[in-house]
Amino acid sequence: MGMEQGVTRMGQLITPNDKSGAAGIVTHRLEDLVNWGRTNAMWPMLFGLACCAIEMMASQASHYDASRFGMELNRPSPRQSDLMIVAGRVSRKMAPVVRRLYEQMPEPKWVIAMGDCASCGGIFNNYAIVQGVDEIIPVDVYVAGCPPRPEALIDGIMTLHESIRQEDFKTWSLERG
Amino acid sequence: MNHNDLVISKITGAFPDAIEETGMFRDELTVTILQEYVHGVCKLLRDDEDLKYNFIIDIVGDDYLPEYPRFAVSYHLRSMGNVHDFRLRTMVEDPDEGPKTIGDLWKIATWLEMEVYDLMGISFEGNGSQRRLFLPEDWVGHPLRKDYPLGYEEVQFSFNYDAIQEKKPYAGRRQLGDES
Numbered sequence: 160m161g162m163e164q165g166v167t168r169m170g171q172l173i174t175p176n177d178k179s180g181a182a183g184i185v186t187h188r189l190e191d192l193v194n195w196g197r198t199n200a201m202w203p204m205l206f207g208l209a210c211c212a213i214e215m216m217a218s219q220a221s222h223y224d225a226s227r228f229g230m231e232l233n234r235p236s237p238r239q240s241d242l243m244i245v246a247g248r249v250s251r252k253m254a255p256v257v258r259r260l261y262e263q264m265p266e267p268k269w270v271i272a273m274g275d276c277a278s279c280g281g282i283f284n285n286y287a288i289v290q291g292v293d294e295i296i297p298v299d300v301y302v303a304g305c306p307p308r309p310e311a312l313i314d315g316i317m318t319l320h321e322s323i324r325q326e327d328f329k330t331w332s333l334e335r336g
Numbered sequence: 337m338n339h340n341d342l343v344i345s346k347i348t349g350a351f352p353d354a355i356e357e358t359g360m361f362r363d364e365l366t367v368t369i370l371q372e373y374v375h376g377v378c379k380l381l382r383d384d385e386d387l388k389y390n391f392i393i394d395i396v397g398d399d400y401l402p403e404y405p406r407f408a409v410s411y412h413l414r415s416m417g418n419v420h421d422f423r424l425r426t427m428v429e430d431p432d433e434g435p436k437t438i439g440d441l442w443k444i445a446t447w448l449e450m451e452v453y454d455l456m457g458i459s460f461e462g463n464g465s466q467r468r469l470f471l472p473e474d475w476v477g478h479p480l481r482k483d484y485p486l487g488y489e490e491v492q493f494s495f496n497y498d499a500i501q502e503k504k505p506y507a508g509r510r511q512l513g514d515e516s
Contacts, residue, residue: 252472258507280489286479290489294505 190327197241197267198229198320204240205233206260209247211274211306218309225313228320237263242319243296244312248276249289261296269323271315272298275305339420340365346387350380356427365422366410374411374426374435381413381424382441389413392438393421395448397456401482405429407458411438428458437463455480 165174168183207215219225219233234240237260249257261270272292275281278301280290292298299322302315337345340360344367347354354373359366369377381389393412400406407428414421428434437460439446447469449460454469457478468475477484492500 251475252470255472284489284491285486286484291504293507295507297507 194324194326198323200229201242202232202234202240203230203242203244204237204260204264205235206243207246208249208253209276211246211277214306214309215244215246215273215312218312223309223313225316228313228316230316238265240264241268242271243268244271244273245277245292246273248281248283249292249295250287251289254289254295257292258295269299269319270296271300271302271319273302273312273315274307275303278303281305339418340422342386343367343381343422346380346384347377351376366425367422368425368427371426371428371435375438377424378411378438378441387415388417389415391416392442392445392448395445395452397452397458397480399456399480399482407431407456409435409452409458431458434458434460436461439463454478457481
């Protein structure tokens with residue numbers, strides 16, 4: 160066996176397996192830690208409605224690799240996810256389903272309207288398509304494009320992360336009401 | 337005798353008054369018949385040994401709004417054995433009293449008629465499952481009719497942005513303690 164790896168602190172070797180507390184204490188604001196955790200382990204819901212979903216898949220695949228931001232895990236159940244990416248146009252028949260899925264997600268939860276159709280109806284200005292998914296669920300970030308490139312979606316996710324880092328517990332529910 | 341002529345002669349032989357007009361467009365035959373003969377003619381076309389139109393491709397509704405009769409229903413039929421397609425057509429004067437269902441001849445026709453009813457509002461006599469197929473169950477109206485309003489939302493430009501923004505609905509987040 161070679162020499163044990165670790166750092167020396169105050170004359171004492173501390174290994175990664177040392178659980179004695181000798182490594183010391185890190186102090187931090189709880190809000191920052193929680194928000195850090197929320198941003199870096201965000202679980203989007205596996206939920207594609209139209210062609211934007213192809214770009215969403217591409218952004219999660221190896222080339223663009225959304226897992227760099229802790230997002231490699233798409234959950235097939237709304238009960239295990241905290242981010243809803245509405246990827247595509249929402250038809251009037253789909254609207255109650257989208258709302259129900261949103262209600263089934265546990266707090267805290269965020270919504271990204273991906274693409275023009277989800278943001279404002281896009282080219283489908285007619286009776287069959289909901290003119291912006293913000294009519295049925297509250298949206299945090301709108302991503303423009305038809306469809307947006309994976310870079311744009313990742314930028315939208317980064318924007319959402321940025322806003323989550325600003326959140327504080329006291330006003331959390333008030334601000335988002 | 338080619339299949340186009342054979343179809344016409346067979347229909348005329350069995351139902352002398354049925355055919356209103358026949359037309360050819362790019363070598364494809366359209367036979368327009370009276371509404372009350374639809375079921376009988378379809379049964380003949382399916383069962384006749386020389387015709388054997390054993391496959392119904394589609395049922396289509398048309399809307400010719402200013403004209404009367406306003407609606408038309410087209411049955412696209414195919415004979416697998418003879419490798420021949422043609423279109424059977426009937427004008428519908430009253431959409432509430434449409435042609436008799438052919439769901440007993442081809443099972444899938446029940447669904448195709450349901451689709452025509454959903455989007456065009458032509459009801460088929462004897463079709464037991466006339467309900468919404470594509471649209472939500474509480475939908476009002478039949479969207480593929482020409483008098484159905486197409487647009488939904490006025491487009492926001494710089495000069496009318498605020499006026500539209502005022503009326504635009506936005507969903508809220510349900511708060512803890514909310515009723516409902």
